Amino acid sequence: MTLSTSEIFDQVCELMAPYNQKSLTLETGTTFAHDLELDSLSVMDMLAAIEDHFDVTVPLNILPDLETIGHVAEAIKNILDE
Amino acid sequence: MTLDLFEKFDRTLESFNQLPKGDFNPFTVSMDAVISPTEAIINGRKTILAGTNNYMGMTYNRECMDAAEEALNSFGTGTTGSRVLNGTYNGHKILEETLKDFYDTEHAIVFSTGYQANLGIIATVAGPKDYVIIDADSHASIYDGCAMGNATVVRFEHNDPENLEKRLARIRRKDPDAGILVVIEGVYSMLGDQAPIKQLAEAAKKHDAFVLVDEAHSIGVFGKTGRGVAQEQGVEHLVDFTIGTFSKSVGTVGGYCVSNHPKFEVLRLVCRPYVFTASLPPSVVASATKALELIKNSNLRVKLLENSMRLNKGLSDAGFNVGTTGESPIAAIVIDEQDIAIAYWQQMMQEGVYVNLAVPPATPNGLNLMRCSLSAAHSLEQIDYMLEKFIAIGKNLGVLN
Ligand SMILES: Cc1ncc(COP(=O)(O)O)c(C=O)c1O
Numbered sequence: 001m002t003l004s005t006s007e008i009f010d011q012v013c014e015l016m017a018p019y020n021q022k023s024l025t026l027e028t029g030t031t032f033a034h035d036l037e038l039d040s041l042s043v044m045d046m047l048a049a050i051e052d053h054f055d056v057t058v059p060l061n062i063l064p065d066l067e068t069i070g071h072v073a074e075a076i077k078n079i080l081d082e
Numbered sequence: 083m084t085l086d087l088f089e090k091f092d093r094t095l096e097s098f099n100q101l102p103k104g105d106f107n108p109f110t111v112s113m114d115a116v117i118s119p120t121e122a123i124i125n126g127r128k129t130i131l132a133g134t135n136n137y138m139g140m141t142y143n144r145e146c147m148d149a150a151e152e153a154l155n156s157f158g159t160g161t162t163g164s165r166v167l168n169g170t171y172n173g174h175k176i177l178e179e180t181l182k183d184f185y186d187t188e189h190a191i192v193f194s195t196g197y198q199a200n201l202g203i204i205a206t207v208a209g210p211k212d213y214v215i216i217d218a219d220s221h222a223s224i225y226d227g228c229a230m231g232n233a234t235v236v237r238f239e240h241n242d243p244e245n246l247e248k249r250l251a252r253i254r255r256k257d258p259d260a261g262i263l264v265v266i267e268g269v270y271s272m273l274g275d276q277a278p279i280k281q282l283a284e285a286a287k288k289h290d291a292f293v294l295v296d297e298a299h300s301i302g303v304f305g306k307t308g309r310g311v312a313q314e315q316g317v318e319h320l321v322d323f324t325i326g327t328f329s330k331s332v333g334t335v336g337g338y339c340v341s342n343h344p345k346f347e348v349l350r351l352v353c354r355p356y357v358f359t360a361s362l363p364p365s366v367v368a369s370a371t372k373a374l375e376l377i378k379n380s381n382l383r384v385k386l387l388e389n390s391m392r393l394n395k396g397l398s399d400a401g402f403n404v405g406t407t408g409e410s411p412i413a414a415i416v417i418d419e420q421d422i423a424i425a426y427w428q429q430m431m432q433e434g435v436y437v438n439l440a441v442p443p444a445t446p447n448g449l450n451l452m453r454c455s456l457s458a459a460h461s462l463e464q465i466d467y468m469l470e471k472f473i474a475i476g477k478n479l480g481v482l483n
Contacts, residue, residue: 041443044218044237048245057252060228060235 003080008054009073015053016069019046028070047072056080106428108439118142119333119459124436130464132454133438135271137411138302138373138382139459140333145376146369150334153368160363165192166350169361177371181338184374185309185324189346192338192367194359196298196327197223199337202355203294203323204265205231212261213253215246215291217277219270219446224296233263240270240446243281250289262291268300268311272445272453274410276300276311283320294323301377302331303386303411308377332373334366386411386458389465393456396469401482405451414440414453415472415481422479423450429478433471 003011013026019038024030032038038046044060050072051058056079066072101107105125113122119139120131140146153173163169174192181190193199204227208214212233216224219240228235236253239245246264253262264286266277283293297310305313310326312318322343328336339349350356362370387409394408402415417423420441427439430452440451454468476482 039443041448048218048237048239052248055252057234057236057249057256060237 003077005073005077008076008080009069011053012050012069012073012076015049016046026069028068028073030069031067032069033067050076054080101424102428106431108424108427111431111436119457120461120464122436124431127434129431129434129436130460130468131436132456132460132468133436134457135299135330135455136333136457136459137299137331137386137455138333138377138380139457140331140369140373140376142459143333143373143376146333146372149372150365150369153364157364159365161361163360164357165361166357171361171364171367173364173367173371174361177367177374180371180374181340184307184378185340187324187340188342188344190338190340191346191349191353191356192336192362193356194337194362195335196296196325196329196337197226198355198359199325199327199339200224200227200296201230202227202349202353203325203339204228204263205355206349206353207292207323208233208261208263212263213257214263214265215249215253216265217241217267219267219272220265221267221271221296221298222444224265224267241275241277241282243278243285246282247285247288250285250291254289262286262289263294264291265294265296268295268297268304269410269412270446271299271412271455272405272440272449272451273414274299274406274412276304276315276410279312279315279320280317283317287320292322293320294325295321296325298325298327299330299410299412301326303383308380308383328366328370328373331377332370334369334373336362336366336370382458386456389458389460389462390456392462393454393465393469396465397472400469400473400476402472402476405449411456412453413456414451415476417450417452417481420450422481423452426452426475426479426481429475430471433475435468435471437468 032043047058054076105111113124115123119136119141122129122131161169177192178190200223208231210232214228214233215236217240218237236249238249266282269276286293295312300310302308304311312321323339323341325339328334390411391408393413394406398404405414405416406412430437438453440453442448445451
């Protein structure tokens, strides 16, 4: 079963719910720092939930490259396809 | 248009500038004079030091001061060199022998700070093909050690062995031969909670990972001879590397790592934060050596934990939302609003009690804390005075009803 990036994106959005305090409409371009006003610790907590949901390792090393929800969906896609 | 490199700090500056200036700014206090491990003159007022991590009160121990003075007079004010060039004196070797004896290990390496010990060990031991798995609530020096190195960095939920195990299993499934280092702390400094080292280390060992425990806040405080939480919990055999600092219980400055790994000494050649910095001054080395000898044979930790329990229990009986249990030297109350926390801190200061204002990101779970770290040198009168002021100001600010 391989998931498409857009299926992954939808699942990521569901996992984002507790971090979407302002109830924004989540899009691929929604940023963590600016739009969702998450600090780096919250982003790491959120990634932990995503790791467990997809059963993958998301190294902290790639954190600086993950600015938007779309980036996360793409990263998960790459990790799953590896 | 040229970019100002400092533009990125605008938001930080903005919030800092909202705080009061000078000595009533929680982050710019300076002490005019220090009277003892527990008292100083601040703003011209005699003030109780309630958050210094000076757990044993070693900074003014007569024997430690005498040892430092003698070393100062015999060896001068500094070594002006790295440990691998002209910066190793007899005292540095004696200090490392003392650490080996203190921990009953084969090897000990002294660093110039505990921060550098974490940077050096984590960044060096875990290389490009290896993994470091750290507790989510790790100290900044552990995060920075990860950032400095080339290993893949993974984070597990604070003190959760099952969560750690899940991550270990995932890594092993993909990478059966990788080297893995699991990093935890004996006591977490903000809320004073201990790591369940046995469960965490057993998960690590099941997947052939190495275990590093940072005992910065637990050396001197826990264990029959003050080695820390691993000794207290009887699990030292599961720990591969113990890191610690001289800047808290030991009462001076410096860091160390001890281990039984047969190749440990090679770190003196390859560990950059060990090689490319000057070694500790002789006076510091002498007082650290003396303090370790004293800590090993002292029962100050009993008095320390009694002091902490007295404050913790008092705060809890008064109805505060207390984040700590009194089983560590930390006592911290949780304040919901950050501006109330800042006002609380200022009023405590005006009453002559200097506690730590701890706010995110230094705290877990976004908490604002009024944090005290007790000392064995605190008198019961000082603790009762602190408690009285906590309660009066708590009522004044509506934190207590
Ligand atoms: C857990 C932990 N590790 C390391 C350090 C760094 O110690 P040092 O003050 O010796 O740099 C500290 C203290 O700030 C700490 O709390």
